[in-house]
Amino acid sequence: MRLETQAILLSVRPHGEHGAVVRALTPDDGIQPGFVRGGRSRRLRPVLMPGNLVQTDYRARTEEQLAQLTVELIRSRAPLLGEPLAAAAIEWSTALSAAALPEGQPYPRLYAALSGVLDAVEAAPAARGWAAALARYELLVLSELGFGLDLAECAATGATADLAFVSPKTGRAVSEAAAGAYRDRLLPLPAFLLAGGAADWEDIGAAFRLTGHFLRRDLLIDRQADVLSARERLLDRIGRIMR
Known part of the structure; x- marks a missing residue:
């Protein structure tokens, strides 16, 4: 070989x-x-x-x-390791990929996406320049490994507009109108995860809470203690600059 x-x-x-x-x-x-x-x-x-x-x-x-x-x-990318946020982003994105992906299976979309995340970190070590891309990468990892969220339409009405939440049980989108009294039990769905583009800190935080729920529940069950600790270090550092 x-x-x-x-x-x-x-x-x-x-x-x-x-x-x-x-x-x-x-x-x-x-x-x-x-x-x-x-x-x-x-x-x-x-x-x-x-x-x-x-x-x-x-x-x-x-x-x-x-x-x-x-x-x-x-x-x-060694020079970035002197920047705490950039170093934490590299540590988490590579650790997630190493822990989640099986060996020998091609994932060209994930390769391209991870390369893009690392390029974004290199171009702008401050988290505002790459945090949204990293949240989208987490979402793509879930999708590529068969745990993708169904964000195409509202689970209750079939509507494709005004999607604002995700069910933590089913991973399906729920519209603002259909959420009703259950909104407090649902996970907010930031618009940039559907439409792309820029995101503010509130939306970025919501995106990480959303992806984190499904990463813990479906993907990193047996490796939470060691792998997810890298994610917690990253989010802790991001949280300090969001305050």
Whole structure:
């Protein structure tokens, strides 16, 4: 087996005295794991950082064998790690991808979306420039893995306009008119998740509450303690600038 492709590094785990097991998201072959000889060396440590874009060369004798991996840096996002918000965004987006996606399954839309989120963080380390894109990425992860929300029409009336809430039980949209006395039991649906465009802090906070409910309930059930802690650190830092 041989695979040469660009990839976004998602996780790096020490292996042996000097090596590292790396998991990276490729455009057409999904997450691919590989062993990097000397991955803990001074030369490779700056390269093997989650969020970096690298050129990879995977080689294995069989499909079942962990591939030997060599990497060359294309784009480093290490300078962003000095910015607390940007670092937290990179940590969470890569940790979510590494934990949620199965290996070897192609997710070209997620690769493109994650690349876009990381580019947005790089272009504007302040959260206002990328927080909405990250919330949309969480929504796309749910959708690509079969837990997508049904936001096309109101669950009660079939209306496609004025959708303002989501049922926390069914994941279906509910219109403002149909919510009635149940609105306090529903999750607000920010308009930018449907129509795109800019979002204010109130809408961004509502989007993260919405996606967070379904991430916890449906996707990260067995890995909440370690993976979701990265999300909590990010939201805590965002919350400080929203006050």
